[in-house]
Amino acid sequence: MKKLLFVLLTITALSCSKKITVDAMVINANIYTVNENFDKAEAFATQQGKIIAVGTTAEIEEKYTSTQVINAEGKTIVPGLIDAHCHFFGLGLQQQKVDLTGTKSFDEVIQKIVDFQKEKNVSYITGRGWDQNDWEVKEFPSKDKLDELFPDTPIAITRIDGHALLANQAAIDLAGVTIKTPFSGGDIHQKNGKLTGIFIDNPMDLIESKIPTPSKAAQIQALKDAEKISFSYGLTTVDDAGLPREAIELIDSLHQTGDLKIRIYAMVSNTPKDVDYYLNKGIIKTDRLNVRSIKVYGDGALGSRGAAMKEPYYDKHNHFGAILATPEEYMNVAKQIAASEYQMNSHAIGDSANYLMLKTYKDVLTNQKDRRWRIEHAQILDPEDFKYFDNILPSVQPTHATSDMYWAEDRVGPKRIKTSYAYKDLLNKYGKIALGTDFPVEKVSPFLTFYASVARKDLNNYPENGFQMENALTREETLKGMTIWAAFSNFEEQEKGSIEVGKFADFIILDKNIMEVDDAKIPYIKAVETYVNGDRVN
Secondary structure, three states, X not given: OHHHHHHHHHHXXXXXXXXXXXXXXXXXXXXXOOOOOOOEEOEEXXXXXXXXXXXXXXXXXXXXXXXXXXXXXXXXXXXXXXEEEEOHHHHHHXXXXXXXXXXXXXXXHHHHHHHHHHHHOOOOEEEEEEOHHHXXXXXXXXXXXXXXXXXXXXXXXXXXXXXXXXXXXXXHHHHOOOOOOOOOOEEEEEEOOEEEEEEEEOOHHHHHXXXXXXXXXXXXXXXXXXXXXXXXXXXXXXXXXXXXXXXXXXXXXXXXXXXXXXXXXXEEEOOHHHHHHHHHHOOEEOOOEEEEEEEEEOXXXXXXXXXXXXXXXXXEOOOOOOXXXXXXXXXXXXXXXXXXXXXXXXXXXXXXXXXXXXXXXXXXXXXXXXXXXXXXXXXXXXXXXXXHHHOOEEEEOHHHHHHHOOOHHHHHHXXXXXXXXXXXHHHXXXXXXXXXXXXXXXXXXXXXXXXXXXXXXXXXXXXXXXXXXXXXXXXXXHHHHOOHHHHHHOOOOOOOOOOOOOOXXXXXXXXXXXXXXXXXXXXXXXXXXXXXXXXXXX
């Protein structure tokens, strides 16, 4: 009996000694791998920040051992989520400004500014988030009350979409703007021969160029704040849609020192100086940073009537919105980018802007089949123009549909609304679709994105049967759009976007099964643990 016990112990010891020691093992999980077959698994092992094995709990435990064993206890695990279009740096900077999101009247906006200034006492007040479409009086405000309360303190508060701002007279004087100041690619509102303080699209630069630049310390804090918020929602990669060189280099330096861990796909802002610099330098790629795209603006936003339309706005019959540059300028930058390895990602909301950018892409990408050039938003489309997406990747934000549906038909009319926010049609044309939020225009939560994509409703369960449900995505399509397809849109599908051997150990543990829970519960799902490179970051 003693001999038999000795033999069994010896065999057990030899068996254990043959196990491979790894950094971490995840077991007893309900894993959606999002691999090619959309397979499920129970466990995986990680080493040096990457996944080295995926299988059942029994398979992983039989082959591997680790001092860090994450027992998911049946919880759902999905790949780290990717926001394919957001303003990450802007979200961080927003934490240092007046938050005007959700305000129900201009009086509430005024009160928030007054309260902010009492606490902060800054020399130049900035803020973001107001939306006149949410007010009882759905008209652009004027600067009169701001002039009265703050005659000597410049104020510039930006509409929620970032495509319109209200400036008081102190800010206007600082910028040297008068009623005779020339402008193009937008509008400067006037009433009775006087400026109202509303600036739309390109003319906003006149005001914004005089806003003091945040200190380096403030910028670093902004990036850290944005990272903390993003990790709390399970975002492990964010595509920042438009950054200057200085911000990109700051991000890179924080990555190098380990002070910033989130992975960032940085779209370079379309300024001649920065475009020339990066196209000449070539692609910049580290494990955390990828710089290989240029962000171009085709038009403004629908909510501020800046989106460029082929036919007049339904609720403003003499107004078409505005293309923000000339066709020749778009063609020139497109040719410049096409001659490089960089990607062109163009903001296009109105059907006219979409047509112009799609046609420009087609003209310069002859015989180039895998450039993955993107149309960001692709909101209002002429039925004739869907065909262009056979080689152009749509990058959309599902919560725009559920935010805009209260007033979008007023803007575009009953005919054009039928081919608006048409995510399923876009998916069917290209075969993939990248999903994001556009935060801080919308809320950061990717679970709201998921809900808007599959249920096409807002948090008030409106509309009861969903908004144009023929263009809803399935849960599988939505999860792919937030993981592997988003990675594809960044040329990163070989390193992230699924839980597969050889890819980064970026994953999240959810408190509910996002693929099976009732639709109404999706917005309230929580990322209870977030991992980047196998390290827990939330």
